[in-house]
Structures are given as C-alpha cells and as structure tokens.
Amino acid sequence: MSRTLALLDQASGSPSRTREVTPLSAFRRDRSPDFAARWRRFSEMLERERALGRYQAQYRLELLGPIDHEIVVRDPFTSQPKRMTCFDSNSYLGLHLHPRILAAVRRTLDVAGYGTPSAQLLAGTNRWLCELEDVVAAFHGREAALIFPSGYATNVGILTGLLGSGDVVVRDRLCHASLHDGCRFSGARSLVYAHRDPASLDRALDRESAGGGARLVVTDGVFSMHGSIAPLLALRAAADRHGALLFVDEAHATGILGATGRGTEELFGRPGCIDVLMGTFSKAAGAAGGYVVGSRELVDYLRFHANAGLFTASLPAPICAGIAEAFRVMEDEPELRQRLWANTRRFGAALEANGLRVVSRDSPILSVVAGRAETLLAAGRDLFSAGVRCGVVTYPAVPPDESLLRLTVNARHTDEEIDRTAEVLAEVASRHGFRASGIAARGGETRIGVEGSAA
Numbered sequence: 001m002s003r004t005l006a007l008l009d010q011a012s013g014s015p016s017r018t019r020e021v022t023p024l025s026a027f028r029r030d031r032s033p034d035f036a037a038r039w040r041r042f043s044e045m046l047e048r049e050r051a052l053g054r055y056q057a058q059y060r061l062e063l064l065g066p067i068d069h070e071i072v073v074r075d076p077f078t079s080q081p082k083r084m085t086c087f088d089s090n091s092y093l094g095l096h097l098h099p100r101i102l103a104a105v106r107r108t109l110d111v112a113g114y115g116t117p118s119a120q121l122l123a124g125t126n127r128w129l130c131e132l133e134d135v136v137a138a139f140h141g142r143e144a145a146l147i148f149p150s151g152y153a154t155n156v157g158i159l160t161g162l163l164g165s166g167d168v169v170v171r172d173r174l175c176h177a178s179l180h181d182g183c184r185f186s187g188a189r190s191l192v193y194a195h196r197d198p199a200s201l202d203r204a205l206d207r208e209s210a211g212g213g214a215r216l217v218v219t220d221g222v223f224s225m226h227g228s229i230a231p232l233l234a235l236r237a238a239a240d241r242h243g244a245l246l247f248v249d250e251a252h253a254t255g256i257l258g259a260t261g262r263g264t265e266e267l268f269g270r271p272g273c274i275d276v277l278m279g280t281f282s283k284a285a286g287a288a289g290g291y292v293v294g295s296r297e298l299v300d301y302l303r304f305h306a307n308a309g310l311f312t313a314s315l316p317a318p319i320c321a322g323i324a325e326a327f328r329v330m331e332d333e334p335e336l337r338q339r340l341w342a343n344t345r346r347f348g349a350a351l352e353a354n355g356l357r358v359v360s361r362d363s364p365i366l367s368v369v370a371g372r373a374e375t376l377l378a379a380g381r382d383l384f385s386a387g388v389r390c391g392v393v394t395y396p397a398v399p400p401d402e403s404l405l406r407l408t409v410n411a412r413h414t415d416e417e418i419d420r421t422a423e424v425l426a427e428v429a430s431r432h433g434f435r436a437s438g439i440a441a442r443g444g445e446t447r448i449g450v451e452g453s454a455a
C-alpha cells in the first residue's frame, strides 16, 4: 500500500527530500464519530505539507488561456505566466477551439441565453437538447439517446437507475471512478474482475450463478488512465454465456477509435454489439456532459429511473448546439482524426525509441508507469520545470503503487513538440528510475492492429 499522499510540491526539492506521509486512503477511511475532527486532521496535514514546501501546487494550477497543445499557466512559485507544452487535454481533436463549433455556440447564445434554469420535465426540454439527442443516437446507430449534465452523472445515473438489490454487476478492476461509484451506489451485488481478463469475468459470473436478479458487465472501452482497449468481443461472449447485458463506457473511444470514430464497436467490426453504450462530451467533443444510447425502451426507462438526469437541470442550449456541431465536424473532417493518429504513432514510437515503456499504444492515451507516488511526484517537479505539462496520476485515480504519467496526444500537437517532449520524458524517467510494473509488462499484448488503432 502506498504510504504517500500525492501532495508534494512540484517545483522545489529533490527526490531525496520527499518522505512518507499519511496516505490519502487513510483519510478516506477515517470514520471517527466527529466530522469536524476528520476535516481538521486533514487541514492540519495540508498545512504541514505546505509549510514543508511539498504541497502539490499543480493540482490547482491556474490556466491563463485555453487548454491546448501549448498552455500558459500562472507559475505557482513565481506568480509569473509560464508557457508549457501540454499533453494533458482530452480534447483529442481540438474541437473545443473549432471555429464552426464556436459559431454554433454564439448563434444559440443570442436566442436561448446561457443557462437552463429549470428541470426539463417541469419547464420543458429545450429544442437544442432534443436535436442533440437525435444527433448522438444517429451517430451510434441507435434508436434513442438520453443526455446528462456530466459523464460522471451519466454513469452513476445509469447504474443506479438500472440496478438494485438482488442484481449482480461485475466490472473491470481498472474502470473509471464513476463506474466504481455507480456500481457501489446501486445496491446490487458488486464484484470486480481482473483487468481486461474475460476468463476472470467468466469465473466471477459463474460464482454468482445462483439468485434470480439481472446481471450486468461493466467496462471502459478505452481505459482512461492506461489507454488500453477492452477485449470487447470476448467480454460480449462471456456476457452472453451468462445471460448478462454489456455496458461499455466509450468516453475515450467516441470520435477516436474506428475508421469513422464510432468507437470500440467499429474498431472490432461489431456495430451495435454493446447493449448499454455511454459516452461523454468532455473528451473528443471538447465540451461537458454525457449520454447513453440504446433501444427506445431502454432510454425511456432510464429517463424516468436515472435520478442523476431526472433531478437536475439539463445542459445549456448553446453547449447542446456546440456539441451537435462537434459531431458533424467529426464526420465532415476525418483529417482531424488522421492527424491525431499520426501524432499518436509518432509520440508512441519516440517514447519507446527513448527507452520508455508505454502501457499501451492503442489509443492517444500514452501512459508510463512510475510505480511509487514519491517517484512520480519527484519526476513531476522536473517535468514542470522543463515546461512539460502531463497527468501526474496517483491514488485514488489508480491503485496505490501504480502511479503513472498520463500523456494524451491531440491533433494540434506539432512534430517538434512531440519529439522534444519524448526526449525530456526519457531524461526525467531515467533520472528517477521508473520501474516497469505488471501493467507496463502487459503493454504489448494490448495491440490489436485494427484500422483506427495506433498499432
């Protein structure tokens, strides 16, 4: 178990100055009867870390402009603007800055205002939300779509809406936090299977064969921290063997995987094989929000059972209009996806040529495992100094001692940025002695070499 809380300062000190502190998991488990005592202990620890100059200031780094291949931030140590190369954006196609999409947002702003100050089932559902539902359902070749204000709310809403006590849900060990939470909150019997391992899923479903409830298998299509792809067809087969439905989170697959960006189903050549398909608008579409697509009956059921969509205001109309335009741009401008994949191939090859082991090169998420949080945080400081911004990922986003650098490529990166960053990373990783973990060692197996993948 990690003995380190990921709160170390990223600009000062050397690796040898870091020391073990109380892990974040310990604070999360704190169930003392006095609430105030719990948060006082946490504040005291933060104060101690700040006083020692080890607070991880990058967690609240102030961005002075848009997230892009290059960003300008306020340097937390000098308060001056600092220009950095950024490999930490989920806007893989750069659509949050696309002129056609911005124009659609502006047009709608003038007629609909900027907010949505009522629940849709009371005041009414705005026209732009209805249009967006149609666009998203058609994109995935489904009968209907339901939209939520965030991807997190989508997952929690679907899982708590579908499942209840007596049901069984089995999820990949490394699925996104919103899926873990949704399964836990649902009241169903909730199990995990080994990462990307259909045999482990089979065993879990076998063990749970008794009982009369429904069963659901849950996975990410592209794993958000590791960039690897779920073995969709094998999971489908395992679910079928046990009479279970298959739910796939396509947050990092939609717009990216497959010849036309339809995601994991298209990559594996099995359109329509996912029973419950969710996605987010906060990645390739470049905005915020989430959705589920499926049969009309499924969507109608969720519209009235998924509280996270029911008891909440909908996405603002200008954002809906912008996202609908983003889906049209994904279809009209395939060159953006081609550029993204060219950049992904170049960066993956450059990292490996520089001696780094990438967990998977099947998606634009290229992660390098560092192991212990202390090692990673020390490396993070050096990367910040060198002007490279990337994900410095520790528990609870990944299991303790599986800390990693998460690098996301996008269509706007230049060759020069890619080559230079690979060299900087290699230098920093070797200085801090990143070790290959079990996950890194499995990296090669994830390559599937289908059109739309980087393999």
Ligand SMILES: Cc1ncc(COP(=O)(O)O)c(C=O)c1O
Residues within 6 Å of the ligand: 150, 151, 152, 153, 155, 176, 178, 220, 223, 224, 249, 251, 252, 280, 281, 282, 288, 289, 290
């Ligand atoms: C796989 C996955 N699912 C769901 C979410 C939640 O989406 P959002 O940030 O739009 O709430 C994320 C976001 O990081 C994600 O990576």
